[in-house]
Amino acid sequence: MPRRPRLAAAAGAAVALTVLAAGPASAGDPTVTDPRVVARFDFAAGQTPENIALEPDGSADVTFAFSRQVARVTKRGDTTILATLPEVPGAQTPVGGAVVLGIARAHDGTLYVTYVTGKKETGIWRVRPGGAPEQIGFFPAxxxxxxxxxxxxxxxxxxxxxxxxxxxxxxxxxxxPTAWATGAALEPTAEIPFGANGLKVHQGAVWVSNTAHGTLLRIPVREDRTAGPVETRATGLNFIDDFAFTGHGDTVLAALIMDDKVELVRPDGTHRTVLTGADGLDDPTSVAVRAKTVYVNSAAFFTTVDPDPNLLLARISKNKL
Structure with a gap:
């Protein structure tokens, strides 16, 4: 498909520009062990898992970017399609056609997803349990x-x-929508047209990854709900995609899509690799953590031979935090 080479070309042009600020293992670090792939998906059908939200029973709700689907994957790997976003004729985006990307879950089971089409359907869509997708957020094309x-x-x-x-x-x-936070720290670069990417709300702030800059950012939420100044919390995260916090503190697990790695990022900004392609990662896109389990989506966007989109689970020990 033409969209994947276009992604690879944009990404490969600047791999050498990022300097990795890795650090050795620390006695206080969480440990990530026992990685295993629990589900594999159909790359040819566009089942490229992009983002993840967790159900109370430990199942993962994932977005399949290029098939425009939302799926539920149990911890045993059983997969059910929950919804398909409507086809948009003539959809054109920087990665090719229409894509379903981010996902968030409300306590009542309602799912929210981002849909990018290059047309009026671009925005946030709501999927109520058992219901059809409905656009609720109307974004610029x-x-x-x-x-x-x-x-x-x-x-x-x-x-x-x-x-x-x-x-x-x-x-x-x-x-x-309202442009809540702006500025150079969130923007892409001329070499890499992918800026602000992953996003989490955590401990009174909105945290954002910037793929082009290889950074993890924190934006305080003021009492009046406006954005405070953007803080850079970590650098050298080569082609960071999405990320997740390991607990109540500021330790993060971040997916580095081009390097087939998951990095553990400490509160002081240093980081080290805890999962690699040898564990089953294939262009990892997103991470989630629930109790002692880590979930990692791999989309295989850039893999040209035997792409392996999958969901990997691992065990995390947080007793030393």
């Missing part, structure tokens, strides 16, 4: 809403715009 998080306490959805380099906010009731 040239937007690229990617990572998505829900702050249920204040009824707000946040999404990182990879193309326009900003964070949007949207009430869960829907409408047009």
């Amino acid at each position: 040239d937007a690229f809403p990617n990572g998505l998080a829900l702050d249920e306490e204040c009824g707000t959805l946040y999404t990182a715009d990879t193309r326009l380099g900003r964070v949007w906010s949207l009430p869960v009731t829907g409408g047009e």
Whole structure:
């Protein structure tokens, strides 16, 4: 498919520009062990898992980017398609056709996903349990809403715009988004047209990864819900995609899509590799953590021989945090 070479060309042009700020293992680090692939997906059918949200029973709700689907995968690997976003004739995006990217889950089971089409369907869509997808957020046609998080306490959805380099906010009731945070730290570069990417709400702040800059950013949420100044918390994260926190602290597991790695990023910004392609990663896109289990999606976007999109589970020990 033409869209994957276009992704690879943009990414490969600047791999050498990022310097890896890795650090050795620390006695206080969580340990990640027992990696195993529990589900494999159909690359030819566009089942390239991009993002992940977790169900109370430990099942993973994942977005299949190029098949425009939302699926539920049990911890045993059984996969059920929950919804398919509508086909958009003539859809054109920086990665080719229409793609479903970020996902967030409300406590009542409602799912929210970002859909990028290059047309009026671009935005945030809601999928209620057993219901059909419904567009609730109406974004500019040239937007690229990617990572998505829900702050249920204040009824707000946040999404990182990879193309326009900003964070949007949207009430869960829907409408047009607000550019909540902007600035050079969120933007792409001339060499790599993929800026703000993954996004999480954590401990009074919105955290964002920037793929082009290889950075992990923290944006405080002020009392009036506006954005505080952008803080750079880690650098040297080569082609970082999405990420997840290991617990209540600021330790992060980050997917490095081009390097087939998951990095453990410490609160001081140093980091080390905890999972690699040898464990089953194939262009990892996103991470989730629940109790003692780590979930990692691999989309195989850049793999030219025997692509292996999959869901990997591993065990995390956090007793030393």
